[in-house]
Amino acid sequence: MDIEVQIADILCTMHISAVNFCYQKETEEWIMTDALHVEGLTKRFPDFTLENISFSVPTGSIMGLIGPNGSGKTTTIKLILNLLKKQSGSITVLGFDHIKEEQIFKERIGVVFDSHFFVDEWKMPDVEKAMGMFYENWDTEVYYRYLEKFRINREKRVKELSKGMQMKLMLACSFSHRAELLILDEPTSGLDPVSRDELLDILLEYTKDKRHSVLFSTHITPDLNKIADSITFINRGKLLYSGEKEKLTESYCIVSGSSRQLTPERKAAMPNIKIYPDSFEALVSREELSGLAGLQTRPAVMDDIIVFVSKGDVLL
Amino acid sequence: MKIWKAAKLDFNLLKYYYKSICFTLLIPLAFILLYRTLAVGISFAMFMMAMSSIYTFSVADKNDMQRLYRILPVSVKALVCGKYLHAFLMGILAVSVSGILQPMILGMLGVNVSGKEVMTAVLAGMVLYITYVCFQIPAYYKFGPIKGRVFMYVPVVGILLTMFVVEKADIRTGVLFRMLSENRYLGPCLLVLYLTAVVCISIGISVRISKNKEW
Numbered sequence: 001m002d003i004e005v006q007i008a009d010i011l012c013t014m015h016i017s018a019v020n021f022c023y024q025k026e027t028e029e030w031i032m033t034d035a036l037h038v039e040g041l042t043k044r045f046p047d048f049t050l051e052n053i054s055f056s057v058p059t060g061s062i063m064g065l066i067g068p069n070g071s072g073k074t075t076t077i078k079l080i081l082n083l084l085k086k087q088s089g090s091i092t093v094l095g096f097d098h099i100k101e102e103q104i105f106k107e108r109i110g111v112v113f114d115s116h117f118f119v120d121e122w123k124m125p126d127v128e129k130a131m132g133m134f135y136e137n138w139d140t141e142v143y144y145r146y147l148e149k150f151r152i153n154r155e156k157r158v159k160e161l162s163k164g165m166q167m168k169l170m171l172a173c174s175f176s177h178r179a180e181l182l183i184l185d186e187p188t189s190g191l192d193p194v195s196r197d198e199l200l201d202i203l204l205e206y207t208k209d210k211r212h213s214v215l216f217s218t219h220i221t222p223d224l225n226k227i228a229d230s231i232t233f234i235n236r237g238k239l240l241y242s243g244e245k246e247k248l249t250e251s252y253c254i255v256s257g258s259s260r261q262l263t264p265e266r267k268a269a270m271p272n273i274k275i276y277p278d279s280f281e282a283l284v285s286r287e288e289l290s291g292l293a294g295l296q297t298r299p300a301v302m303d304d305i306i307v308f309v310s311k312g313d314v315l316l
Numbered sequence: 317m318k319i320w321k322a323a324k325l326d327f328n329l330l331k332y333y334y335k336s337i338c339f340t341l342l343i344p345l346a347f348i349l350l351y352r353t354l355a356v357g358i359s360f361a362m363f364m365m366a367m368s369s370i371y372t373f374s375v376a377d378k379n380d381m382q383r384l385y386r387i388l389p390v391s392v393k394a395l396v397c398g399k400y401l402h403a404f405l406m407g408i409l410a411v412s413v414s415g416i417l418q419p420m421i422l423g424m425l426g427v428n429v430s431g432k433e434v435m436t437a438v439l440a441g442m443v444l445y446i447t448y449v450c451f452q453i454p455a456y457y458k459f460g461p462i463k464g465r466v467f468m469y470v471p472v473v474g475i476l477l478t479m480f481v482v483e484k485a486d487i488r489t490g491v492l493f494r495m496l497s498e499n500r501y502l503g504p505c506l507l508v509l510y511l512t513a514v515v516c517i518s519i520g521i522s523v524r525i526s527k528n529k530e531w
Binding site for chain 1: 324325329331375380381384
């Protein structure tokens with residue numbers, strides 16, 4: 001048998017979808033170019049549709065999934081995890097098809113939701129016992145080391161931990177089976193600034209080696225300013241932007257002026273506009289600034305983009 | 317292996333509910349003091365244990381654990397089979413405790429119980445228990461522990477139905493009884509066939525419901 005055929009057989013038995021994924025040999029280890037790849041994802045509900053969402057999380061990076069409440073962030077994450085059934089599209093996680101190779105990819109990812117998924121009465125050893133038996137790579141020593149690092153008292157019950165500590169417990173579980181990709185669904189909502197900062201530091205440290213990746217959904221955009229490499233912006237189920245974080249904020253600015261300066265032509269040219277009794281503010285792309293002479297401008301931050309776009313539903 | 321792990325997870329869920337389960341096991345002991353019949357005592361013990369099969373669903377629902385089940389690297393089929401394995405092991409626990417303690421209590425009350433009687437009562441109790449849980453579990457998967465709470469009372473219906481059939485039908489003159497007494501292998505074969513069918517159909521329905529469920 002040819003050596004190529006043998007290699008192909010081995011790849012097949014390891015359930016690696018080599019066709020969809022490009023591997024590069026780097027320092028004797030195989031590294032994937034994309035930790036997560038979503039293509040044309042669609043899911044219809046009676047009152048909401050997530051439509052044709054496509055994005056990729058490069059290996060070693062942190063991607064922020066942003067959008068206002070109800071925009072489809074959690075639906076996207078649930079579809080990735082196969083908690084919901086998609087209507088169309090393809091999802092590959094760490095090189096594995098998210099349905100056909102569900103168990104294999106779940107062995108290699110960590111998930112943190114906005115609230116914990118353990119029994120309230122469990123103590124830390126109970127969590128370890130329950131989680132550890134399902135993962136081949138589970139390392140009990142690592143689990144307890146992370147509990148110590150995160151200052152989680154192992155004698156406490158899950159319900160006695162603060163929300164920040166519960167988040168850290170879910171992270172400790174993910175790290176204990178050496179998850180290569182972390183999927184976090186609004187982990188910072190409801191956390192105080194100190195806990196939020198600690199959580200972000202943990203994520204930064206996690207991706208420092210450029211082998212671990214994070215998909216981080218949130219509507220608290222300052223979190224992403226600190227840690228995200230790229231942004232995917234969803235609004236009302238539609239993908240408005242996916243790419244570098246800086247490119248998004250640098251491409252837009254806020255213009256403002258008095259009501260007198262808001263001519264009908266200008267109003268028509270600015271779909272993302274907020275009109276006040278005597279003034280107005282609008283989000284415009286920097287390329288369009290030349291046609292808006294005489295108005296005040298300031299750089300747009302991510303919050304501005306979310307607020308303005310959620311009204312206009314257009315990202316120019 | 318994963319089925320066993322899923323069953324172990326269910327045992328972990330109930331770790332802090334063992335006291336109420338022990339209570340469930342002890343109530344039939346009081347019941348036997350009144351009725352002094354082993355068959356009734358063991359049937360009642362299995363009836364009580366079947367009513368507590370909702371516990372794992374309640375604990376999972378209360379703690380929003382469906383998310384945990386779906387992120388673990390284990391198939392839906394293995395999780396469902398684990399749930400059944402856990403339920404059957406709880407049944408074995410109940411029938412063992414009852415099968416040991418109840419004859420002892422009856423002995424102390426002066427009622428002699430033969431080994432054959434114990435075996436028959438244990439077997440009947442286990443068959444009833446498997447029947448009950450096989451009706452209950454798919455309903456819990458479909459409706460959840462709150463809407464599906466009504467199915468907790470399947471054993472009550474089962475016991476009433478059994479009593480009704482025993483009272484109304486003259487078993488000894490029935491065709492089935494005659495056939496069973498003529499062929500000593502027919503009874504065990506029918507029983508194995510019945511249990512296999514009930515368990516397989518029930519698991520099949522539960523897996524189907526679980527796979528189609530969105531969270």
